[in-house]
Amino acid sequence: GQNIDQPTEMTATEGAIVQINCTYQTSGFNGLFWYQQHAGEAPTFLSYNVLDGLEEKGRFSSFLSRSKGYSYLLLKELQMKDSASYLCAVRDSNYQLIWGAGTKLIIKP
């Protein structure tokens, strides 16, 4: 079966750095996405990786290793507004998105 694994919950301190990991086992691979979802709101797009390596976008970076079935989202200079759930999703060989259950990130002052 297809599976996306990410930690259920993480806690970090304002101003610090946090890394949210995502491992996947899917039928084929056609890209990996990270979305941010604040409580009670819709998911919003953060990043997309299709090739190995690091994609940087401001305070957020996303890394992909296709051979290891692994990605991480790195958040720097954490702000209270970064408290949210972070969803990892992989597009499989049928171009269907497989979603992880999300990682709830709690930021403490």
Added chain:
Amino acid sequence: IAGITQAPTSQILAAGRRMTLRCTQDMRHNAMYWYRQDLGLGLRLIHYSNTAGTTGKGEVPDGYSVSRANTDDFPLTLASAVPSQTSVYFCASSDSSGANVLTFGAGSRLTVL
């Protein structure tokens, strides 16, 4: 403001009743999707439409139907609601270029009693 509009925002429904969740987008995206989100689970695809006039089944289609009469609208119908359909429903759309990033509506919270 360009985006996706869903209605209703929330609804409490008696089991056995029929319910239609509405979804409208103004971005002229070809593809549209309906997902449900339940605590502890990833988003699960119910139905999708790659273009107006076509629809397809996702991972959890039973008990739901959709139609795509035009580019903008993609309603989701529960013919006879059951308590297991209590969930938050998200409509999404994507264009056909590049990464096919999804844009989501604000969600419809449905409670079936």
